[in-house]
Amino acid sequence: METTTATKGYQPMEYKSEEGRLKIFGFWVFLSAEIVLFSTLFATYFVLVHQTAGGPAGKDLFEVNIFAMETFFLLTSSFTCGLAILYMRKNSMKGYLIWTIITLLLGLGFLILEIKEFSTLVEMGAGPTHSAFLSAFFTLVGTHGLHVSLGIVWVTSVMIQVIKRGFTPVTARKIFMTGLYWHFLDVVWIFLFSTIYLLGVA
Amino acid sequence: MKDFLFNFKMPEHFFITGDPLIYGAYVSIILVSLAILFVLTYYKKWVWLWREWLTTVDHKKIGIMYLVAALLMLFRGGVDALLMRIQLTAPNMHFLDAEHYNQIFTTHGTIMILFMAMPFLIGLMNVAIPLQIGARDVAFPALNAVSFWMFAAGAMLFNISFVLGGSPDAGWTSYTPLAGSALDPGPGQNYYLLGLQIAGIGTLVTGINFLVTILKMRAPGMTLWRMPLFSWSTLITSVIIIFAFPVLTIALALLTLDRVFGFHFFTLAGGGSPMMWANLFWIWGHPEVYIVILPAFGLFSEIFSTFARKKLFGYNAMVYSMLAISALSFLVWVHHFFTMGSGPWINSILSISTMLIAIPTGVKVFNWLFTLYKGRVEFKTPMLWALGFIPIFLVGGITGVMLAVAPADYQYHNSYFLIAHFHYVLIGGTVYGCIAGLIYYWPKIVGWLLNEHLGKWAFWWFTIGFNLCFIPMYIVGLKGMTRRMYTYPAGLGWETWNLIATIGAFAMGIGFIILVWNMYYSFKHRQNDTTGDPWNGRTLEWMTSSPAAEYNFAVIPQVKGLDAFYLIKKERAAGVKEEAPEIKPIHMPKREAFPVIMSAFMFVAGFGFVFEWLQIGFLGLLGSVITMIWRSFNDYDRDYYIPVEEVKKTELAAGRRV
Numbered sequence: 001m002e003t004t005t006a007t008k009g010y011q012p013m014e015y016k017s018e019e020g021r022l023k024i025f026g027f028w029v030f031l032s033a034e035i036v037l038f039s040t041l042f043a044t045y046f047v048l049v050h051q052t053a054g055g056p057a058g059k060d061l062f063e064v065n066i067f068a069m070e071t072f073f074l075l076t077s078s079f080t081c082g083l084a085i086l087y088m089r090k091n092s093m094k095g096y097l098i099w100t101i102i103t104l105l106l107g108l109g110f111l112i113l114e115i116k117e118f119s120t121l122v123e124m125g126a127g128p129t130h131s132a133f134l135s136a137f138f139t140l141v142g143t144h145g146l147h148v149s150l151g152i153v154w155v156t157s158v159m160i161q162v163i164k165r166g167f168t169p170v171t172a173r174k175i176f177m178t179g180l181y182w183h184f185l186d187v188v189w190i191f192l193f194s195t196i197y198l199l200g201v202a
Numbered sequence: 203m204k205d206f207l208f209n210f211k212m213p214e215h216f217f218i219t220g221d222p223l224i225y226g227a228y229v230s231i232i233l234v235s236l237a238i239l240f241v242l243t244y245y246k247k248w249v250w251l252w253r254e255w256l257t258t259v260d261h262k263k264i265g266i267m268y269l270v271a272a273l274l275m276l277f278r279g280g281v282d283a284l285l286m287r288i289q290l291t292a293p294n295m296h297f298l299d300a301e302h303y304n305q306i307f308t309t310h311g312t313i314m315i316l317f318m319a320m321p322f323l324i325g326l327m328n329v330a331i332p333l334q335i336g337a338r339d340v341a342f343p344a345l346n347a348v349s350f351w352m353f354a355a356g357a358m359l360f361n362i363s364f365v366l367g368g369s370p371d372a373g374w375t376s377y378t379p380l381a382g383s384a385l386d387p388g389p390g391q392n393y394y395l396l397g398l399q400i401a402g403i404g405t406l407v408t409g410i411n412f413l414v415t416i417l418k419m420r421a422p423g424m425t426l427w428r429m430p431l432f433s434w435s436t437l438i439t440s441v442i443i444i445f446a447f448p449v450l451t452i453a454l455a456l457l458t459l460d461r462v463f464g465f466h467f468f469t470l471a472g473g474g475s476p477m478m479w480a481n482l483f484w485i486w487g488h489p490e491v492y493i494v495i496l497p498a499f500g501l502f503s504e505i506f507s508t509f510a511r512k513k514l515f516g517y518n519a520m521v522y523s524m525l526a527i528s529a530l531s532f533l534v535w536v537h538h539f540f541t542m543g544s545g546p547w548i549n550s551i552l553s554i555s556t557m558l559i560a561i562p563t564g565v566k567v568f569n570w571l572f573t574l575y576k577g578r579v580e581f582k583t584p585m586l587w588a589l590g591f592i593p594i595f596l597v598g599g600i601t602g603v604m605l606a607v608a609p610a611d612y613q614y615h616n617s618y619f620l621i622a623h624f625h626y627v628l629i630g631g632t633v634y635g636c637i638a639g640l641i642y643y644w645p646k647i648v649g650w651l652l653n654e655h656l657g658k659w660a661f662w663w664f665t666i667g668f669n670l671c672f673i674p675m676y677i678v679g680l681k682g683m684t685r686r687m688y689t690y691p692a693g694l695g696w697e698t699w700n701l702i703a704t705i706g707a708f709a710m711g712i713g714f715i716i717l718v719w720n721m722y723y724s725f726k727h728r729q730n731d732t733t734g735d736p737w738n739g740r741t742l743e744w745m746t747s748s749p750a751a752e753y754n755f756a757v758i759p760q761v762k763g764l765d766a767f768y769l770i771k772k773e774r775a776a777g778v779k780e781e782a783p784e785i786k787p788i789h790m791p792k793r794e795a796f797p798v799i800m801s802a803f804m805f806v807a808g809f810g811f812v813f814e815w816l817q818i819g820f821l822g823l824l825g826s827v828i829t830m831i832w833r834s835f836n837d838y839d840r841d842y843y844i845p846v847e848e849v850k851k852t853e854l855a856a857g858r859r860v
């Protein structure tokens with residue numbers, strides 16, 4: 001990669017057309033709006049984190065095993081998603097497909113764990129309507145989870161398009177943009193993991 | 203599951219009844235809908251409507267739709283205003299009861315800011331910005347259509363609250379706990395939350411679109427520092443939108459979760475924090491007032507320099523002061539609730555940051571005045587509105603600084619003094635800017651000019667009416683009249699002032715009617731704009747024909763400095779020979795059906811959540827996600843080329859050399 005990008009005049013396929021460049025730039029701008037969105041949710045969480053209304057707090061609820069596994073799944077999926085893009089750049093359909101499917105499976109694994117975590121909490125009587133703290137927790141983590149779900153739908157739909165059409169400037173752009181999105185969700189998770197779960201159980 | 207699918211709980215009143223105003227609304231809605239259906243069918247216009255408007259991605263047409271919607275909303279908000287003024291004409295009136303009054307001031311404020319000022323300005327941006335920077339369209343034409351239809355869906359949802367389920371009534375600020383489900387049950391406040399949510403998505407997309415357009419699609423030679431001021435102000439506004447609107451999205455979503463799903467963000471029960479709403483709302487809300495004033499500043503700058511026949515004075519200072527305002531706009535939100543006990547330190551700091559905004563604003567006012575100085579001022583109608591803006595905005599700004607003095611604000615807060623302040627800045631700034639911009643760009647939009655004589659009548663009726671209406675409010679505010687009171691007793695010395703205010707409000711209404719009548723009159727007695735440059739303009743939008751061809755410029759112009767078209771005209775006058783440009787096939791986007799379909803699904807979703815019919819709500823959301831996926835699979839061959847022959851034909855017809 002490094003050597004090829006350094007080669008004079010080299011441009012990855014997704015950057016070749018004016019339209020591709022514009023859309024990728026626009027997507028970066030969209031991601032900055034997403035950062036504001038998540039920052040606001042983090043802020044509400046920290047305002048309300050101690051408002052447990054006599055109910056359970058983070059340290060009574062969060063299970064290290066589960067959120068460690070979630071973290072492992074999501075971080076690995078970010079890595080495999082990077083590999084998929086690398087193979088796309090090398091024009092290897094097989095490599096792209098394999099790594100994309102692994103990424104999707106890891107994402108799905110993450111989601112299943114999160115859904116399990118949420119349903120256990122609700123069954124324990126610690127659902128989002130129980131206290132302000134729980135409302136904020138469910139909303140913040142749930143918004144991230146919703147993004148991951150949409151990400152899975154999007155990556156899958158792009159993958160089907162790639163299978164039908166091969167690598168073209170348009171499909172390459174879409175792969176690249178889903179990649180950006182996926183990495184972004186990973187970054188958000190790192191903040192969730194460290195400030196909500198780790199600080200929560202500390 | 204069955205419970206979920208078939209649970210249509212009904213609010214107490216689904217069809218609102220019992221008031222002649224409401225019955226009038228029903229009748230007019232039904233009649234207007236029937237009339238539209240009839241006209242479309244009789245003249246066989248359905249296909250035309252679908253092809254030319256509902257699925258268009260042309261920024262000029264989208265701009266027109268925004269402007270039409272904004273004028274309709276200005277009418278609706280204006281009627282609300284007149285109803286309130288009638289009720290307050292004299293003490294102890296019984297024209298409206300308290301409940302209706304609450305609903306009307308809420309819809310008035312929300313509609314004026316979110317569904318009138320924003321789309322008006324975004325419409326003018328759509329009409330002018332791509333032309334002004336010498337581009338063929340915005341960066342993402344399809345998303346531009348998404349923006350418009352999302353806004354339209356949100357506005358429609360908000361407006362049907364009047365007849366179905368009841369209007370929101372907790373003020374445009376929707377403060378909790380008043381706006382929570384305990385004190386304000388029923389669908390009314392949900393309309394506010396979902397209408398704004400859906401329209402807000404559209405606004406965010408507009409912000410992204412115009413940011414990318416302006417940064418990446420300027421004509422060759424147009425560096426940032428050669429960009430006209432309206433483009434600069436749109437760029438800066440886009441940045442504010444991108445940073446402010448996600449906060450509104452979250453605030454609305456959280457309150458929706460509270461109201462519909464029983465969460466505890468803003469309820470004291472469960473440990474929530476009602477004050478958090480005020481903070482979130484104003485962290486978005488104060489930047490929002492700059493979102494609606496900066497583009498107006500940009501329009502005024504264009505108009506002053508055009509009609510003073512001079513380069514804008516202090517161009518760099520103008521840009522830097524807008525940048526300063528945009529940064530400061532995020533640092534002053536607490537001034538909206540000094541009285542809610544943030545403590546002396548916070549109040550002092552935010553009080554000072556608020557006053558700081560007056561400095562860059564003052565710089566701008568002086569620069570406009572210096573632009574006029576020694577200019578050959580032409581008093582065309584757009585210029586009248588621009589000139590009217592300066593003294594009005596000055597009064598609004600100075601009273602703003604008074605309000606910014608935190609201890610004094612304990613006296614002014616929530617009084618009519620505050621009402622007068624923000625109407626002086628919002629009407630004098632934003633509305634005057636919108637009207638001035640509309641008249642200025644009118645020939646570019648439709649190809650003929652508005653009548654100057656009628657235009658002046660409209661201006662004077664509106665301006666005199668405005669001051670008659672709002673100066674008394676400063677006075678009654680200082681005499682202790684608080685905002686949002688639906689009636690008042692006699693003998694407090696408020697009567698005369700309120701009477702004058704109502705008279706003024708009706709005079710403004712007459713001004714508005716003349717303005718709209720002028721559109722019809724000038725159409726009947728058309729004075730066509732054959733040159734494309736009716737005002738002797740200085741910027742690129744005046745270089746194309748009026749209205750511009752769908753591709754805007756047959757050949758993208760080369761920019762050699764600020765006021766690019768002025769420089770080109772100067773060269774032409776000096777006899778510099780322009781080489782005949784070579785026309786190439788023009789790359790254009792195709793029509794798109796998905797924006798309007800997706801927004802229709804969002805409307806359904808919004809309607810479902812308003813009545814807490816969750817199955818409908820989720821169905822609508824699912825529909826819009828499926829539309830998006832469908833569009834993603836059909837995201838190929840979305841463009842075509844206009845052949846050279848056709849471009850040449852269009853250009854010759856517009857009287858240009860090819």
Ligand code: HEM
Pocket residue numbers: 375491492494495537538539556557559560563598599600602603605606607611614615616620623624627628631632
């Ligand atoms: C010199 C600049 C300005 C200053 C110092 C200023 C200051 C203030 C202050 C301190 C308040 C809160 C008063 C209270 O609630 O007691 C306020 C309210 C308000 N201002 Fe301004 N302002 C300025 C310019 C503007 C502009 C340019 C706009 C919009 C175009 C605007 C729109 C509003 C609105 C809508 C409110 C009231 C919101 C509500 O409570 O419903 N202001 N202003």
Ligand SMILES: [Cu+2]
Pocket residue numbers: 487488491534535537538
């Ligand atoms: Cu403010």
